[in-house]
Amino acid sequence: MNAYLDIHPEVKAALEANQPVVALESTIISHGMPYPDNVTTALKVEETIRENGAIPATIAIIGGRLKVGLTHEEIEYLGKTGLAITKTSRRDMPVIISKKMDGATTVATTMMIAAMAGVKVFATGGIGGVHRGAETTFDISADLQELANTDVAVVCAGCKSILDIGLTLEYLETNGVPVIGYQTKVMPAFYNRESDFGVDYQLDTAEEIAGAMKAKWEMNLKGGMVVANPIPEQFSMSRDLIDPAIEQALRELDEQGVKGKESTPFLLSRVKELTGGDSLESNIELVLNNARLGAAIAKSYCAA
Template sequence: MINHVIRFGPAVEAARSTGAPIVALESTIISHGLPRPANLTVAKEIEATVRQAGAVPATIGMIAGEIVVGLDEAEIAHLADSDDVVKLSVRDLAPAAAARADGATTVAATSAIAARAGISVFATGGLGGVHRGAGTTFDESADLTALSRLPIAIVCAGVKSILDVGATLERLETLGVSVVGYGTRRFPGFYLTDAGYDLDWSAGDPAAVAEIIRAARGHEVHTGALIVANPLPSAEQLDPALHDRVLAEGLAGLERDGITGKDVTPYLLSHFHTATEGKSLDVNVRIILRNADLAARIAAAL
C-alpha cells in the first residue's frame, strides 16, 4: 500500500523548519498550460525568480500517486515531458493517489495543498472562473469555491480573459473572496492590463499586502483567500484588438468542435498561441514571472 501523506522537497522542508518564506507554485502551467519545450524552461525561470526575490519555491504536483510540495528538477522535467500527466483539481487528488498517477495540480488543488502545508502565498498566472455561457452550461471553475474556504494569498493577473470576467467577480463577491488590486483600482484581464471593472481596494507594495494578510489572521473572521490582482503594464499587454479577434475565433471553435468542461481553457490557450504567432505565450510568461517575483516579496514581507 502507498503511504498517502504529503511529501516535502528538501528545500521546502528546511524552509518550514526555519520559518523562511515559501511561495507555492502550480504544476498545470508546466504540463497543460505551456507548449513544449518552453514549459520546462519557464518552470525553471519561475523557480529562479522566486529565489532571486528572497523566497523558497514550492512547485506542487503528484508523482506516482504521491503529493509533493517542492518537486525536484527531475520531477518537474517528468511532468513537463510526459503525455500521461493528469490534470488534478481538488476532487481528483484521492482517486489519482489511489491510482498511483502522475498529476499536475490546478489553482484549486495547489491552493488546497499549500494551505494544508501552511504556505501563505501562491503565485499563478490567471485564475479560473465563470465561463461564458455559464447561465446555460453551469460551467464554473472549482477555483472559485476552493478560494472561498482557503486562507491563502494568490498573486495573479486577474482571471483569464477567455472567461466571463464580470460574472466571475460577482461570484467572488458572493463567496466572500477578497480582491485587492496591486497598484491599481482596476481589475486586470490576464492578457489585458484592464478588464474593465473597478475594484474597491488596492495595495501599493508587498508590505501593504502582508499587512492585509496579518489583519485577516488576527481577526480570525475571514477564512477565504486574498486575491492580489497584479496587472501587466499596458506596454506589455497583448494588443487588445488582436486579443478580441482571436478570442472570438476561439469561442467559435469551441462550439464547432464541441469542447466543454476542463478542456475549454487548454483549447483556448493553445488557440491563442497559434493565432497570435506566439505573442500570447510571451505575454503569459511575463505574467507568471512578474507574479512569482511579487509573491516572493510578499512572502518575505510576512
Template sequence: MIISEKVKKALEDGIPVIALESTVIAHGLPYPHNVETAKILEEMALENGVVPATIGILKGEIIVGMSREQINEMLADEPLKIGTREIPYAVGMKKSAATTVSATMRIARIAGIDVFATGGIGGVHIGDWDVSQDITEMAKSDVIVVSAGCKSILDVKKTIEFLETFQVTVVGYKTNKFPIFYEGLSDFNLEHRVDSPEDIAKVFRAKKSLGIEGALLVANPIPQEFVISEQEVDGYMKQALSECFEKGITGKAVTPYLLSRIAQLSNGKTLTSNIELLKNNVLLACQIAKSLKTMA
C-alpha cells in the first residue's frame, strides 16, 4: 500500500482526512464529468481544511491519496470495479482497479482514516438474489460512511433490514426518514437521528470505545432543490431495467449501466443531482472529520 506524502503527513500531524472512492470516477459518472467531479470534491475538502484521500489500485499498487496523474493513468488502464473480496486479485495480478464502497472502506480503515464520503451505498437488488458487499463490509470496518442512503434502484426495505441484521449503526442527518439517493427521502423511518457533525463524532467515539466493530452509516439526504420525484425516476428505471434484462447485464455491471442510462433518459438531470449529492456528502464528511479531531 502506498500512502501519498500529503495524506501520510496529515495523519501524522493530526490534520483531518477523508477517504473518497474511485469507482465514482471510473464507473459512476460519464467522462468528462467524472474527472471534473473528482477534482471538485478534492478542492472542496481542501477549502474546508481537510485532506482528501482518493483510493484506488494502479497496476497492483493500492494507493491512498491518488494524484491527478494516477487517476488518469488508472482510467486509461480500463480499471476493474472491485469490492473487498477482489482486492487480493487486483493486487496479485497487477491490475488497475476502482474501489467501491466496501473496498474503499477496508483500505481506509487499514490506512487509519475514520471518515469516508460516497454517493449512495449498495444494498439488496430488485429481482434475482444480489446483495452488495457494502453491507457486509460495514459490519466489519470501523469507518464513518457518509452517503445519501442507498441508491433508489435497490430494494430499499430489504436493504434497511439487512443493515439491521448485520448490526450496522445507521443515523439520519437532520432527518427521520431513510434517504434514497437523488429521489430524496423514502417512506421508511429511521430509529436514530442526529442534528450536528459533533453528534455523529460522539456516536462514533462511543462505538469505538465500547469495542463494537463496524461502520457508522450517516444517511445524509440530497438538498431539496436537487431532488427528482420518485414517479419521474420510476419511468426511467423501468426502461433501463428492461434493457438490462434484455442485454443480460448482471452483477457489478448493473448499477453503472442503470445510472448511465437513466442519465441519458433524463437529459442529464440525474447526473446533475448525482454530482450535487456527492458534494453535499463531502461537505458533511469534512465537518465530521474536523469534529473528531476537536474531540481527540
C-alpha cells in the first residue's frame, strides 16, 4: 500500500469486493465554480453515481494525504477554501505532499491517485489538451501524458473547447491513446455535441467500452482511454454563441499575459461571464451525464 494513500472505507470495501467504483476530480470543486454551487454540484455528482449502481470516489490531497473518497465535510472544506487550494498536477505532488499541503487534483493527478488505489474508471467534465497557439507556447496539458501512461479510462465530454481539438487528437494518437466515441463518430466539443473532428471508434454500449478496456490492459498496453460522451442535446450550446465567447476569452488571455496552470480557469471563467452563465449550467449537466456513463462502464468492467 502506498504510504501516502488514504482510501475511504466504503471505497476500499467496494474495491476488495470487485464492486464498481468511479473516481471524480476535485479541481472542479475548488476552482470550477463558486461556493456553495461547487459543493452542491459535487454532492449531486456523487449521488448520481450511487443512483446508477456504483460507488463514488472523489479524489483530493488534504494535509499531504492522497484521499480516495471524501467525506461530506471534506468536500465542504474544499468548496469553502476554493482558489486558496493549490491546483495540483503531477509536477506539484512532491512538494504538496512533503509540505503536508492541500491540493485539488486535475485530470492527471486524479488518474494517478485512482490508479494507485485500483480504480479503473474516472468521470470528469473535459480533459486538458493542446492549447491553441501551442506551436509557439508549447502549452500542452499534462493530462495527455498521463493518458499515455496510466491505466484509467476517462469519461468526458471531449477536451475543453477552449483548446485545439485537432492537435489534441493528434497528440493522443501519437501516444497510442484510444479515443472512443460513445454512440458517436464525432469528437464532442465540451459545451457542444460536435466538433469538426472524428473519434477513433464508435462504441454504443457500456459493455463494449468495458470490453475494450479489459482487452487493452490484459495485453499490457499501458495507458488510459478517452471515452468521449457528448453533452445531452437539450443542454448543448449553439456554436454561434459559444465560439465567439471562446475567441474573445482567448484574446483577453493573450492581452493580460495569463499563462500556465492559470490559463484554463481564466478561460472557463470568462466564457461563463460572456455567455451569461449558460456555460456553467451546460458544464454541470455534462458532468452529471458523464457520471451516469462512468457508473455503467464501471459496472460492466467489474462483470467482464
